[in-house]
Amino acid sequence: MTLAAAQAGWAKEDPATRWRNACELIPAVLTAAGADVLHRTGSAITQQSIGPKVAWLREHEPEVGWQTAAICGPYDFVVRWLTAGAAPVEANWALESGLYDFRVGEWAADICQAAQVDPGWLGQQHTLARLSEAGPEPGAAER
Secondary structure (H helix, E strand, C coil): CCEECCCCCCCEECHHHHHHHHHHHHHHHHHHHCCCHHHHHCCCCCCCCHHHHHHHHHHHCHHHHHHCCCCCCHHHHHHHHHCCCCCCEEHHHHHHHCCEECCCCEECHHHHHHCCCCHHHCCCEECHHHHHHHCCCCCHHHC
16 A cells, blocks of 8 residues: 655555455455355445455555554543453444444354454444443543
8 A cells, every 4th residue: 555644643545546456455365255244244345344354455565464453433532441452342443344244243253254354353242322332441541
């Protein structure tokens, strides 16, 4: 993935490169999954989906893939930080990921395998209502 930076800490992806990556990786993930991904996950596989991004990372930067411990959305990252890693993934991000089979209520192992995603990286999934009921662990935000 080619990124251009106007200044340190900024990144911008070349649209043509993004399109080439999407055209290469999305069909590969869909073919490998061998399933009706949209029907099962409620989410079309697009350049925003986690599967093609991880597949690209595994192919082009495998050393980063080997170091991966967890994958989550940006708001899940904040909640995990505030709860010292105790919070599960919120349902909306799970659905957007393209890896969660909402009909069964769990990560789709075959789709994860096709995308080269270890389901252990994704963690448990709960609705926002369930997450707010639990509340943070005492002292978790004091990190």
